[in-house]
Amino acid sequence: MKKNIVANFIGKFWGIFSNFIFIPLYIKYLGFESYSIISFILIIAGIIAILDSGLTATLSREFARNDNKEEDRIKIYKTLESVYIIVVLLSIVGIVLFSDIIADNWIKVKSYTPSQVSGFLKIISIDVGFQLLLRFYMGGLFGLQKQVMANVYQMLWGMLRNGLVIGVIIYYPDLNTFFIWQSAATLIFTFLMKASLDKIVYKRKINFLFSIDKNVLKNVSHFAGGMLLIAIVAAFNTQMDKIVISKLLSLESLGYYTLAVSLSQGMLAIAGPIATAVLPNFTAYYSLKKITEAKDLYNKYALYVSILIFTFLSNIIFFTKPLLWAWTGNLEIVNHVYIILPIVASAYGFVMLQVIPGQVAIANGYTKLNNVLGILSIFITFPGYYFSIKYYQAYGAAVVFLFVQIISTFIYIYFINRKFIKENLLNKIFFKQIFIPFIIAFLVSFMLSRIPQIFSESRIISFIWIGIATFLTLMVTSVIVLPREEIKRFFKFKN
Structure with missing residues (x-):
């Protein structure tokens, strides 16, 4: 599993790296107004994601199930x-x-x-349309535990789509x-x-023959329908x-505002790889009724996520201005975004705390709670x-977003704990998995932020210092919070 987590981290790290490197260059060569149009396009992409209808999550879940035969997987995939x-x-x-209507009225x-x-x-x-299909195939690779392959494709796609385009727009x-x-x-x-994916599923080259099996749709309709409603509510x-x-x-x-969101969503690259890697394991455990193993897996990785999230969130909050300056090199952008960023980042931090419980829910085909809370x-x-x-x-939008996420x-x-995990909520989860990592990470980050930055005018040195502060926060928090045997096992790189 850890090999998949590392592969997912590398893939998601590319997303963070892309934001840091490419967004300032888009602004430089295209202008901020053009970047604002790109920001609006991202809204459309988010809304169109509703059309996913939960099919990507359904494919990944069905591929990960241990009780599905090979011929069943082929029917489901097709x-x-x-x-x-x-x-x-x-x-x-x-x-x-609707392009003319949107352009004329919005x-x-x-x-x-x-x-x-x-x-x-x-x-x-x-x-926007083919991104849906691309992520569908990626979901299939993740469900089949081909996460290294999926992340290699994701990185190469990002390099071509978001990186090499810089050379084009320069001219x-x-x-x-x-x-x-x-x-x-x-x-x-x-x-x-x-x-x-076709080669893995069909054991041969690409297949363009499509068909719809009504029995498959009937079997997955409950889960896919729940995921569709989740997607609609999430889009809102x-x-x-x-x-x-x-x-x-x-x-x-x-x-x-989108710049603040883009930087905050970097935390998706922290929790996302872990969540993606553990979902097949949760699915396998619950399909085989191995509840104790699922509970142990939850406690382990929920704590990992908390440590990582609070480490990065605390450093975003205490190094807001230096981080924005190191990223964009534009004081006007810094002055507009620095007030919004800590609030938006905190909201996404709380969103990320839901990912491991969310994977437990998906593994059990349980979507009701997501929909009720979302509505x-x-x-x-x-x-x-x-x-x-x-x-x-x-600023008001950011505050409302944070309040709802908390x-x-x-x-x-x-x-989710009451229904599936059945752990001591106050002591084990809220106190040990959330409150303690939060306090330690924020104290360490705060103390590091009080150290005078001698070379604060240098963007490169500022970025390096923020990176060092983040690393130190992570190390100190991990050493204090994680059990000693867990630290030893982690560095031995064993599951």
């Missing part, structure tokens, strides 16, 4: 893939049909006409070129990933703040975002 291709085509057609920018913006949306529909600095390049890169890697809860900002404030405000939170976020953004701008996290952990 059926879900066929449905997914229909979903992708619908998403592309939908974006193209996006207001000085440098581009509505017809130009509409053209951007038509181009990016290919990228052709326009959004048409940018979006065409990204769409082409996604198309290429979608077919490459399909070819690899994760995109609503950005949608309202883009409507009530300037597109530049959306750009600043209830909409009654807070919908009016909350509107009034908070109207009176307090992007409440949701503790409620979610409580019910």
Whole structure:
């Protein structure tokens, strides 16, 4: 499992590295207004992700089940893939049909006409649509424990899509070129990933024969339907703040807010790889009724996630301005984002605390709690975002987002523990797995932030010092919090 975790960390680290390296370069060569349009495109991608319908999670879960035979996996894969291709085509057609309406009524920018913006949306529909299919195939590889292969593909796709495009926009600095390049890169890697997954599942070369088995749809409909509702609710809860900002404030405000979100989502690269690696194990344990093993796995990796999340979150909070300066080198951006970043980062920190309990829920096919909490939170976020953004701008959106995530996290952990883990909630989970790592990481990070930074004007040295502070925080917190035998076992690299 640890090999998969390392592979996932490397893959997710590329996402963090991409944000740090490429976003400032996009702003430099395309301009901040163009980056604001890119930010709006990300909202559309998040909404279109609803069309996933839970099929990616369903494929990964079904591939990971130990009680599925090989012929069952083939039927499941062929059926879900066929449905997914229909979903992708619908998403592309939908974006193209509504591109003029969106450009005329939602996006207001000085440098581009509505017809130009509409053209951007038509181009990016290919990228947004085929990203769904690409992640579907990636989910299949993860479910089959081919996580090293999946991460290699993910990194190469990111290099082509987000990295090499820099060389192109240096000479052709326009959004048409940018979006065409990204769409082409996604198309290429979608077919490459399909070819690899087909070879594993069918034991032969790529297969373009599609069919839909009604029995498969019937068997997975409950789980997939629950995941669809989760996706719809999640889209409201994760995109609503950005949608309202883009409507009530300037597109530049959306750009600043998205920068804070992009940096905060780096924590996905911390918890995400662990969650991805443990899901097949949770699924296998619960399918075989090995409850004790599942409980031990939960306690172990929930503690790992807490240590990692609070380490990075504390350093983001106490080094906000130096981090933004080291990242962008733009004082105007620093002055607009530094107030928002600690709040948004804290919100995503609490979101990440839900990932291990969430994998337990998925392994058991349990989606009800996610949907209930998500729907209830909409009654807070919908009016909350509107009034908070109207009176307090992007800062108000960040505060509402944080408040909802704090409440949701503790409620979610409580019910997942009660239903599946059955651990001592206050002492084992809230105190030892959350409160203690939080206090230690924040104390260590705070003390390190008080050390005078002699070379604070150097972006490179500032970034290096923040990295050292983060590493020291992680080491001290781990040594204090983790059991001694766990530290020894970890460095021996044994499961």
